[in-house]
Amino acid sequence: MHRYFATKEDMVIGPFETNGPRVSDELIKRPADEPIMQSLHGAYAAMITRGPHRSRDRAAMRLLASTPSLRARNTEKHMVWAELLTPIVAERLEGSDSPLRASVLVQTSLSAFQLALMAWADDVQERTILELIDVAFGDFEAGRN
Template sequence: MADPPTLRERTRRAVRAEITETALRLFAENGFEATTVDQIAAASGISRRSFFHYFGNKEDLVLGDTEALGEAVRTALETRPPEEPAWPAIRAALLTLQSADLPAEPLAVARMCHDAPSLRARHLEKHLRWQSLLAPDIHRRLGLPPSATPDPRARAFVAAALACLDAAVDAWCESDGASDPLELFDNAVAALRA
């Protein structure tokens, strides 16, 4: 059992949550691209320097900790049964994202990512990092010969799975949250595998 968070950590989380709430309100009022870090800091009652103590950039306010999310997906993938084929394994691992602690309501995050070019770019960077994280396990699941670096087929597999995830999220966003994102993902994967 993990130790409870310290007072300092609880305070840090509370300040991050307050800054995030303020930023999301400003994004809703002015748009993501039009809202500056200086505006977020001023509305939060902190300095620009303090903002960067809590967040690397304003994209992190929306996307959350993409490194931690990627590690969680990798851990979920690596803990799947070793004999499980690659598609069911990566699908199950990506399901961990449904319980991810996003800073905002998932549909609002999806809309912002869809509409803001800088968020789209950050999202693509995340995918490239996740390819490196997930490709080694997929390499093994594809039955490829052992190698110091993952075979391009393993990287392409992960890229395709992430593209299916993006297509599903975009379609879910376009349906205003009415469609089942898991069904949309499964349909996208089925189209690739046909």
């Protein structure tokens, strides 16, 4: 196992690490005047459509959800993603405190994205990841509480 991966956590999380720059690139492509959560939703969805979604991906998500060291490593990965996404979002915000507001929006979107992936792993209706990402972001985009 350690021949190809530095740690067992990298074996599960590592393949997804390269998605941070992909999400960032997709976010940059989004219209600058688009609502921020809609742009983040679109960036995650575009990144997801690039990869296959196999049964082993579901198993990896279940493992991630049930293993504290994997959850911790996944949080580290999301912090790296946040460092990429937050400046892009901050540039699109008007008004004061844009770095803080951007950070809140990005962290909220990362949580919604992660929860959609975990819901997909256990979804008995076998909806697609994109369908569950739409559900996770739906209330934000509709302005509902």
